Amino acid sequence: MPTIEKTIDVKVPVNIAYNQWTQFETFPNFMDSVVNVKQLDDRHVWWLAQIGGKAVEWEAEITEQVPDDHIAWRSVSGIRNTGVVSFQHVDVHSTRVRLEIEYETDTVAETAASMMGVLELKISEDLERYRQLLESRKAPAGGWRGHIPSDADNALRH
Template sequence: MTTTVTATTEVEVPIRVAYDQWTQFETFPEFMTGVEQITQLDDELTHWVVSIGGVRREFDADIGDQVPDRHVAWRSVGEVAHRGIVEFTPEGPDRTRVDLELEWEPEGFVENAGAVLQIDDLQVKNDLRRFKDFIEHRGAETGAWRGEVHGGEATSDGGYVPGSTPPPRPTGERRTSDDGVSGADPDIAT
């Protein structure tokens, strides 16, 4: 049984600020209660440690499609089934709608019970509300990555189907931390 949860919020920041903050995966634990840690391994690969309902999982996730100020889509690599897409829509010069869709396959009694009782829905909606509070309180992103990733299957409306197979990873600019220092290029051997 696959669980799909959607949530929407509007944030009182320009679309670029909201989008740029979302590219900073390592900050997710600051507003997502089920995420213990995310490590950005390269432009398109992240390592997640999550705990939902006391069930701890670790997995890698591949960013399959990413377009600045439009969307970021990712999917797990390996046995754990986890997909997500977040889309950004300008609602004015300083207001952005954020639409989040997460999909995963619950395992075991606790995760299945959470899905049936819609506890997962509540957690995702609360996490998106915390993102709103986080970015509005800061007023600026903690960092940004403006590169693009194209892969997977496109939808008729220009979206992306999470879970489709992305193309090989290109090289390009690297994500930067809030101090502006770029990470090492993993494509260059030392």
């Protein structure tokens, strides 16, 4: 599966960058291909996107979430993908956001787009809109501060 890794610095504290990312239903505001997102429960999120002129949906499960540090996920239906977004303190007013997504292409057109860097460019543009959204806000957005332990953490406790 192809992997895309992108990093962007945003001029907001870590907690604000993290809090915004936990507001999954706002993703259509900065992710161009995302049409709709619904938070089903603390661990599950339903996505609808427009990819290559085709409506695509999937459900993702959050596999680990540590406030102000990272959120990891994997798809449990639809398009196969996994990823992690991490938040690194740069200074009191800046955060480095690193996004890594691994995804499966299911058509020749998607494979070609991936090879030509089209998806990588789209993700860069989405992250730039995320940065602009955060930096233009006058007040921080809400956020979910819950902790979701990894499957490995759960196994160690039993």
